[in-house]
Structure formats: C-alpha cells, structure tokens
Amino acid sequence: MLERLSRGCVRAVVAATVVAAAATTLTACGGESGGPTTLRFVWWGNEDRATATKAAVAQFEKLHPDIKVETEYSGYDAYFQKLSTQVAGGAGPDLMQLDRATIGEYEHRHVLADLAGMSLHLDKIDANLLAGGKVDGGQYAVPAGQTTQMLVLDPAKFTAAGVTVPTAKGQSWTWAQFTDAITKVGATGVAGTTDFGWAIDWFEVWLHQHGKSLYTAGKLGFDANDLQTFWTLTGSLRDRKGVTPATATTKMDGSTQNSALVGKQSASEINYDSSLTGYLSSYGAQLAAAPLPSDGKDTGMAAMPPVSFAVSQRSSHKDAAAKLLDFLVNDPDAGKILGATRGLPPNQDIRTQVCGAATGANKAVCDYEAAQRDKVGPAFGAWPTGSSAIKRDFQRTYDDVIFGRISASDGAKRVVQNAQNSLS
C-alpha cells in the first residue's frame, strides 16, 4: 500500500473505511449468562455501599449454595447508560436497583416483572414506601430503604465563620438564617454549600415548601416562574460565594466521588441521608447532618425510598432473584451487614434492630432520621414516565445557566417546554 500510493488505491482504502466505520457506529453489545442459577445483581452507589452489598451477597450465597450471584456496580450516570444498553440487547441483569425516575420508565417498557405471586414478604415494609414501587396497579419494585433529604456539613467550617448549625433534635433554620450562614462561610474562602440548583430533587423540596409538586397526576406540577425563582435564588447565592462556582457544580451527580464537599470546595451539601455513610467514610467522621431550611410549616422533606430493587421480566431465574431480593430486605443478618448504606432498612423490625445496635456511620443515619421524624412528610410518590429525561434536561440546562450561556428565565422556560414534551 505504501509503495507508491496511486489514486485508485487511496480511494479504495478510503471507501472501505467509510463503510466499516458507519457499520461500527451502531453495533450493539451482546452477552450470554452462565449456568442455570447464576444471578446478576447490579446497583449504583458509593464504595461503602458496594462493600456492604457484596458482603451481604456472600452471606446469601453461603445460605444458598445452588445460587451464584455476580455483582456489578458503578456511578449513577454510567450505571444507567450500561443498564439500558444491556437490557435493550437482551443481556440485562436479573436483579437491579432503580430509582423514582426510572421505575415507571422501565415498567412501561416491559422490563420489570410483577412481583405479585413471588415468594416475597412485604408485610413489614411501610405502606408509604411500598407505594413508591407500584406502577399501573402492580408492585414492580421493593424499596431498599428509607431516606430523607439532609444538609451534610463540616461543623468546623461553620464554627470558623461564627455560625451555629441546627444539628440537634428539634432544631431547624429558616431560609434567611441558612443563606446568611452560607454567605458567612463563603467569606472565609470556601463556598458555604454546594450549589443545590443542579438537581431536580432539591427543587422538588422547594416546590413542596411552596405548596406545589413536581408532578401532579402525571402532569407537570410547576411552571417556568417557579423554576426561575428557584434558580434566581441560587444565582444570587453564587454571586455572593454562598454556593460553589460553576466548575464545581457541573460535576455533581450525587456521588461522593464527584462531590464538591468531599473535594473541599464547599462546607456543606444537600443530599439524601442514604449517602451519609458514604460521606462519613470518604470525608471523615466529623461531618454532621442538618435539616433543609424552611420558612413555613411544611419542611418539604419526605421519607421516601432512596432506591428500589426490581426483578427483570426477561430473567430466567425470577424465583432465585426474588429470593435474593427477599434476603436483602428481610433477613436480619443482611440487615446487619447492609446497615444504613441505602438509608434506614425498609423492614420495620430490622430497622429497630439495626438502629438499636448501630454505631458509627449507621448510627449517624439513624439519629438524623429520628431527629427529623416529626418534620418529615410521606413519600412524594412515583415519578411518571419521561421523568428521567426531565431530570437529565434539568441538570443540563442548569449547566448552561451557571456558565452564563442562557438566562435563568430562558433556562426555566426551556426545562418546562422540554418536560411537557417528555411527558406527553
């Protein structure tokens, strides 16, 4: 080929490359599962959750020598990229972890098995939590825990700014106190809190405080004005260094790995308390949890499933998968091993046991949940199909807002318009 490149030769090689390249663009991945009772179980989360889950799975394998469980885990974005590709290619896992944004979507695509009739014990699980796994009248997912929103913070950085934080039971703060606190911390050189405008989840809390909700009866429950107000609030805090700059906020995905707090770029961060164990193990035991600020009676915080487990409709070992699910949720040993790595255990009996004997990070979750019990409302309910696209578009648009490519008002309009398209 390189002897002397004639015109014809160059053309032939190029033509072949164009065709081959176009073909590889859409080549999907395939896969085969192994022996008769090998299960695949996948989830996303931080390292501490992975360690605990793998230990629980090992315990399950010991009790059921005929079942082998392969596990996989990753970060949130990578998890769903991989899961959707595998499921579409018919190589999905048997047991998977889903969240509010994806349960409805996966059920509508006939990916999930109806759990009715499977040997599962759900009577010890709070009905409000269980409702989060119900779609179209069927139980398609089982909550893996109970969580609520929190502000996880480094008390030393707030003390250094001369601010006291309401971390004790019964304490709370107003928005004015909160914004004052984080701007004071911001003046010391580190952002008071991670910009909370990036996640639709925190906007949801804010909406509830204003008597609205993200979705009502499958329709959008807010308008562009609401979102503009919310993003104008975070924008003014960003100007005053109360919240993190755009370069830190753009990386947020709820994991401790990409957390601005763990990266020492902020002194606090809003997240679900099911991640508190992850924060404590990656940042240090000095972290504390405080409630989200609120002005009215409704704190907007809710007790909800952080994640849920679902069995694949296409699994050839549904019974074995249900057995594993039952074990993870209802077995006392599993409960002890898993602790609060997915929030409080969903089974009330096991929750009492785990919290009664809890130490360290697990105790921190139990204590926070106990302290907030009176202020926390029931679960917000499942999100409709299309909500995972809305969640992504929300964050993507906020990126454009914080980098100054679009105004908060235009961004809010775009989110609402795209959301209406996604829901229809």
Added chain:
Amino acid sequence: MRRTQGAAYLFLSPWIIGATLLTVGPMLASLYLSLTDYDLFDPPKWLGLDNYRVMFTEDDRFWAAVGTTARYVLFSVPLKLVLALAVALLLNRPRRGSGLYRSAFYAPSLLGASVSLALVWRAMFASGGTVDRVLAAVGITTGGWVDQPQYALLALVALAAWQFGAPMVIFLAGLKQIPRELYEAAAIDGAGPLRRLVSVTLPMLSPVILFNLVLETIHAFQAFTGAFVVSSGRGGPSDSTLLYTLYLYQRGFTDFRMGYASAMAWVLLVVVAGVTLLLFRGARGLVFYAGEDR
C-alpha cells in the same frame, strides 16, 4: 479462468459472509429503523422522514453537536497532521536510536482509543490536575480545562493530536520513498533545507498527505471514546464536548430513541462521504502522483 474464479470466491467467502451479516445487514436494518420510531423494546412504528425533519428543523442540540464536531474536526485534524509530519521529518534522518523514538512516538496511538487513557486525560486536565498546576507555575491560571465549557473541547483536541503516531508512521514510509537523487539535484542547484522541503518533500509526499488527511478527517468525525469518558457520557460541561457520535449514543441508548439515532448515523455517513469527496475534488491539481503524465 472460471475455475480460478470459483476458488477465489471460496477463499473470499469468510469475508463475504462476514461483511453481509455484520456490515451490510445491520446497515440496511439501520436505514429502515431511521424511518421509524423505535424504543428498543416495542416493535418499530413507521414514521417516514419525520426523524430527519425533526432533526433538521426542531432539534437545537443536534445543531449544537454538529457545530461542536465541526470545530473538533477543524482543530484536531490539521494539528495532528502537522505534528505527525514534523516528527516524521525529524525521525527520517538516520541517527542512533531512531527506532526507539519511532516506537515511543507511536505508542500513544496504540493506547489512544482506550478508556483508561481518557481517564488519565480527565485527571490531567481537571482543576488542580497536572496541566492546571504546570500552567499556574508559569503564571497562566486557567483552572481545570475539562470543567469549563470554553476549554473542554481543547482538552479533547489535545488528546487527539497527541495520538499522531499512526499518520506519522505513514508519513515516514512515504518519506523513505522519495528518491535521494531529487535532493542531491536540488542541493546542487543551491536549494536550502526549507526550499527542499517545499519543492521536493511536500510535492513528492502529497498523495500520502491526502491519504492521511482523508483518513484522519473520517476518524475525527467518529471520535467518541474521549468525549464519552472525559464527560462521563454527558457531553458537558454545558454540552461543550457533545460530539455528534456522543449525542447519537445518548439518543439511542439513554433516551431510547433508536430510530432517531439511526437517522443520525445515516446523516453522518452522508456527510462524511460528502466531505471525503470534497477533499478529493479540492486536492485535484495539488496532489502529484509519481508515474502519471502531467
């Protein structure tokens, strides 16, 4: 004659079967899917040309991805080729250890498409990463490139340009083919090094340059791994690394719009073929093919 033809087809059959099943078949399937609404789970619904209409008239992100990809191609290809040619010229001189240098410069191309390398790149260009600190040491504070929309694509361009090994090797092979007599004659006529480069090397090398240009342009249009890994599959920050193929992937596998993604793949095919044709047209008269009457 007939007999040898039969034997030829017999020997070709593994390729023919492979190409039909793995390339032509999927391509035709994707052409059909591009005319449907297909969510990967339910049977495709016929739409006609609706995917293409929406793409061209309603989808802002599509056009943003086209713009980003165009910038990426325009920056990365010339930079990579100039680097490849410059290094090839340096390595073409016989000197001790040139084999070692050749391998060393080629190594990034072998590793280039790998995910682990893109991860290293992300860490290097993050805020507080190697690049940030080295630049800060000489008084340039940019922050992390991959966290800022105005710099993120540059990090990807640098990643591409750094993998200049493959075109470099082809340039080297081309340089070896240039007859020494031409240089000797030019030297006798009093041509300096620059004159020899412009009047002997570049014209004699022009078919190889065209070859590399076309090949690298096609590769650049299809760049995916770097953007995917550096932005965790999101194309961020603020869609600044949303290359065409990444958006195609998102539509197909994240939004479950495989029909739309197929349509995008066909538009890419047509555009790449068109650009290739333009390059050939534009090169007419600029490329010198040895052995042809001129």
